[in-house]
Amino acid sequence: MPQNGGPHTFSRPPKVNVAPPQTLTFLFTDIEGSTPLWDAQPEAMRAATQLHNALLRGAIIGHGGNAFRVVGDAFCVAFSDAASAVGAAIDAQRALRAQDWGAAPIHVRMGLHSGSVEPAEDEIFRGPSLARAARVMSAAHGDQILATAATVALLDRKVPAGGVLRDLGDHTLRGFARPERLYQLVSPGLRSEFPSIRTQEALRTNLPPSLTTFVGRAQALTEVREAVAKSRLVTLIGSGGTGKTRLAIEAASALTGAFEDGVWLVELAPLTDAALVASAIAGALGARAEGEVLPLTLIEAALHGKHALLLLDNCEHVIDDAARISQALLRRLPHLHLMATSREALGVEGESLYRVPSLSMPGVEEVHTSAEVLASEAGALFVERARAIAPTFALTEKNAAAVARVCRRLDGIPLAIELAVARLGALSVEELAKRVDDRFRLLTGGLRTALPRQRTLRALVDWSYDLLSQDEKTVLNTLAAFAGGFSLDAAERVCDGDVSKETTVLDIVERLVSKSLLLSEQRQETETRYRLLETVRQYAGEKLVESGQADPARRRHFAFFLELAQSGSIALHGPLALEWLDRLETEHDNLRAALDWSADAAPADHARLAGAMSTFWDIRGHFTEGWGRLERALTEHPARDRARLEALLGAGLLAYRLDHTQRSDDILTEAIALAQELGETRGEVDATLSLAYDRIWQGPGAVEPLALRARTLARTAGAASREGLAVLVLGRAVMDRGEYARAQALFLESARLLANAGCVLRAPTAIQHAGECAFEQVELTTARRLLDDALLQHRRLGNVHDAAATLRMLARLALNEQRLDEASAQSAESLRIFHALHDPNCAARSARIHAQVLCAAGNPAGALSYAQSAAATFREHGSRVELTGALRIVGCIQAELGERQAARRALLDAIDAQGGVTFDGGLPRLLEAIAGMHPETPVAPVLLGSAAAMRNHWKLPMLQAEREEHDRWHVAVRAAHSDGDFDRAVSIGQALTRDEAIQNARALLRDVASR
Structure with missing residues (x-):
């Protein structure tokens, strides 16, 4: 319950008609002393809270209120008029008092205040009215109802349910300078006698009033209060500027009612002499020294038998004396509680630590609302x-x-x-x-x-830095070489030689963590990660440069991460690929920092590191970044050596991903030549395989010889995983020839070879392509099984590119089975990923499928832009086969929209794109579409005959979605011709060659266009 100075911002209650500005009455409630009740009787309290909530809701609903926020047992309620709010409060208290609570007696305090609120554009209430209602509630005792003069004025002193008002006089609420006249609602059946209410006048404290709103940290405030209830010493620790003092004061303010003998703030920051800690505490309590009486004795006398809370603020520079005196007071004063703020723990027996984190921040994405x-x-x-x-x-x-x-x-x-x-x-x-x-x-x-x-x-960071020992300063400076975080192993390697013989890097790291200059994070059960706040890192980096040790530190940092990346580049081709992908992802910021430093300082090492990173960049979709770094490495390191070969292999792969086709071809051709010069057979295999992939757009004839050569080289080198990859590429060539059964067998063989070689990274891609071949053969159950398996493995590995490609195939499968919502979600997600990866060709393939899905869902207008976008990309970058398919879809959609002339132009472009193509499984659908759009022409049934002959020759089964389209075109053409004419024309078409059929289609379209 944000009842004591928190950020009173709540969602606007939908059931209260607020036409700003308008006066509402707010009722705030919570259970007095609920924390100890939960600790003592958790089961009873659980049942009691459920009943409590039900009773309050009944009273609120009965009087037309809206509980716009409920946190645990705390209710925030808005009413359109004061009488309803008062009536609800009285009825709720009566209902609560009528219950037998057993082991968990419930006593609820309530506060009422009326004020004007103005919802902002985001429909969130803000302002002092809500804060004042919360303060009124916190001043009440359990079973008591308090109201402000603002609410009483609206009642015109007429209290519902036979109640009367008891004037309690003016009181200063915590955080408000102006006194507030408070009233107690007294009504038959309710308890009427209470101790003095808990306002500034009744509570003993020297806590300063808040001059600004306490923003956020509602959860932290609750946790600190609960910690104080459970422990007699709670120390809030954290780095400078994180708000330890403000949080501690807000928590102490919220606890004033729990300590009848006072809550006292002791400010230690001004002290320059640690021996004055006890005097500062005595002074805060108002205890004045007499004669030779020691300050500690004065404190004991002032707090003897008292239930009080002391807040010792800013202990870090007097840590030893603060710890000694805290321990002494806790031992001698059994009812005393202490709260402290410090950048490190006091180290006192029984101390409970609460680390104050930074505020929660917006996400890392570039665009924010x-x-x-x-x-x-x-x-x-x-x-x-x-x-x-x-x-x-x-x-x-x-x-x-x-x-x-x-x-x-x-x-x-x-x-x-x-x-x-x-x-x-x-x-x-x-x-x-x-x-x-x-x-x-x-x-x-x-x-x-x-x-x-x-x-x-x-000055804030200077304060913490100046309190460090020389070893601590040296290690902190060196740690600035890291980016994003680091392991203890990395710190020990990079900081080697930075500490004196009497200590270790581990000791220094632990001390920096304890002093809140270094954060520790448990990433996995077996590893702790450390990181510097960016402000501390920048400061330490400046100190590192001033010390003259920046270059040696960064050289050690680079050496560690080059070794890591090279180990990872090998491991990624084995059974530990997932573990290493995650490890490299975790260290990506450090690897980037190492690349940035080495680009100028050590070009050959830079090329080695960039080359070692290329497989990781490919799998995790860092195409643009990887290509940029590798291209620079090639420019800066022209030497004909192994380092350049590694950079060439990576650059060729990523250039292909980004559709820099000719550049990729040139790079990989050079890589093959360099590998042969160096006698690097495995490097030659890798370059040959990548070149085969790069030339897929040229057709199977360009790919198959390269794949066969790579397989031979891999066998010679005894590289089983590379042999599996060669079979994978060979399968792609065979698939593009339309031999789906043979291709599927090759993909499954590839998956087996890769799995046997422990290459978990690429085996899912082979399974994915096997699923695609099953789909093309209308083996839909097998296709779904293989594609689902591939998607699961791609996602587990974080292979976003191939996961997106698999989603696209699953969208085709869902489209064929008329599961349009599923197909739309999958094709849209695939398209989004490829756009993010800056892969235009793959994005165009997904856009083409998404267009088909939208068209099937009855949205041809929406589908057209996706289909046209795909066609434009294929015209610039892709293969003729893919361009033909996209243009066919554009033409069909335009025809459906009544744009007949535009449809004919698109179909004519599709026919013209067939030049030089040897196999296109989509050509029969194109011929059928042209015929179906011009059913009355003599050539239409001829084209249907040619399409049927091609399907039979190429053994192309029809999917359900294709069959529906096929049948629609056939019905339209047959209806326009006599049976005899139709059959004769179909027979003529069946005898035509592929090129003759294309010529007939082109002639038909040009003839119609000329009319």
């Missing part, structure tokens, strides 16, 4: 503080991405975000986002009233 930014804590804080600095500031769809970038680049650190927002008086959000990487010069505008170390970002 305003709603996504506001949903993050960092984004909400930015917007809240920006409105205070610049009242005209508004979060829009245009600037949301810039706000998200600022929040992410500043690691979600509250202080850093507030320092950044202070610049909005001089910079736009977009300008701020461009400059945020220069954070130490940019973020210098802190409040004059802030502690000196909180006025600039550099």
Whole structure:
């Protein structure tokens, strides 16, 4: 329940008609002391809470209220009028008091306040009215109903249900400067006598009032409060600027009612002498020294027998004395609780640690909506503080991405975000986002009233850095060479030689973690990862350069990750491929950093690393990045050596993926020649296989000789996995010739060879193509089994490219079986992935299928743009066979839309694209479409005869979707001719050669167009 100074922003209640501005009455409730009840009686409390919620809902609904937010046992309710709200509160208390709660007695406190609210564009309530209602509720005791003067005024002092008002006088609510007149609702059947209410006047505390809204961290606030209830010493730890102090004060403020003898803040930041810690505590309690009485004795006297909470803020620079005194007080004062903030643990027996994280941040994607930014804590804080600095500031769809970038680049650190927002008086959000990487010069505008170390970002980090030992500083500086995170093994290798003989890198890493300068994250059960916040990394990087050790550190970093990448490039062809893919993905930022450094410092090593990364880049879809890095490596390293060969192999593969066909051909041709020069048979096999793939668009005749040569070379070299890949490529050539049964057998043989060789990476691709061949033979059960298996394996490996290709085939299967929703989802997802991978040809294939799905779903207008897009891509990049298929679909859709002339042009272009093509399994459908669109012409039945003869000759079975189209065209043509004429024309067509049939179709279209 965000009842004590949290960000009171709730969804607008749909059942209350709010025409802003309008006054609503808010009822806030929660169960008093629920945490200890849950600890003591969890089962009883579970049942009691369910009954409590049901009773409250009944009272709320009975009076027309809307519980617009319910968190556990806490209700936030809106009413259109005050009388209804009061009536609901009284009825709810009566219902609650009538129950026998048994082992879990329930006592609910309630607060009422009326105020004006204005829903923002995003339909979220904000403002002091909700905060005030929450504060009123927190001032009440269990079974008590409190109301503000604003609510009482709306009642005109007429209380429903026979109730009366008891004036409790003016009270200052926590976080509000203006006193509030409070009233207790007294009604028959309700408890009427209570202790003094829990407001500033009744509670003993020196906590400062909040001058700004506490944004986000509702969950953290709850967790800290629960930790204090369970432990007598809770230390909030975290790096500088994460908001430890603010969170601790908000939590302490929320706990004032739980400590009848007071909650006291002890500010240790100003201390320059650790011996003054005890004096600072005594001073906060108002205990004055008399004579030679020790401060610790004064504290004991002031708190003897008292149930109180002390908040020791900023302990890190006086950590030893703060720990010693805390332990002494806990032992001597059994009713005392302590909360502390520090950048490291106090190390006291019984201490409970709560690590304060950065604020939640917008996602890593480039495009953000305003709603996504506001949903993050960092984004909400930015917007809240920006409105205070610049009242005209508004979060829009245009600037949301810039706000998200600022929040992410500043690691979600509250202080850093507030320092950044202070610049909005001089910079736009977009300008701020461009400059945020220069954070130490940019973020210098802190409040004059802030502690000196909180006025600039550099001073904040200086404070932590200056408290480190020399070994700790040296290791921290070297760790700045890492990017994105690292393992302990990597840290020990890269930091080798950075520490004195008396300690180890592990010791230093543990100390940096304990001092909140290094974050540890449990990624897997067997590995801990470490990372620096980007602000700390940039600072340490500057110190590394100043020390003169940047180049040696980055050279050790590069050596470690070159070794890792080279091991991975070998392992990716074996049974541990998935494990290594994930490992390389985890270390991708470090590998990028190593590539960036070596590009200028060590070109040959840069080429080695880029080449070793190429298979990973291919499988995980990093085509554009990989191609750019490999192309640079080839330019910077012209030497005829193994390093260049590795870079050539990778560059050729990725150029093919990006459809740089001629460039890929040139690169791979050079790779074959270089492999032969170096006597690298396996390199020659790899280059030959990639070249075969690159030439698929030229037809089976260009591919098959290369595949056969690669298989021979692989057998000679004893490279079983490469032999399996050669059979895979051979299968592609045979499939493109229309020999689907033979191709399927080759793909299954390839899968077997690859599996036996332990090559789990490529075996799924062979299974995928076998499924495609089964589909073309209308073996639909087998096709689905193989394709589902391939998709599962592709996704497990993270092979996004081949997963998208498999989705496209599954969409064809679903389309054939009239499962159009499934087909649409699969083809759209496939298209999205290929667009993201910048693979135009594969995207065009998916667009062509998606067009067919939309057309089958009755949306030809929507389908046309996808089909035309596919045709345009194939015209520029693809094969003639694929262009023919796309143009046929364009023509059919245009005909359905009544665009007859445009349809004829598209079909004529499709016929013209057949020049030089030896096999196209889609040609019969094209001839049938041309005939069906011109059924009355004498040539139409001739074309049907030619199409039938081709299907029979090439052994092309018809899928269900094709058969429906085939039958429709046949019916139309047959109806336009006598039986005798139709049969004679069909017989003529069956005797025509492929080229003669194409000439007849072209003549028909040109003849019709000329009329």
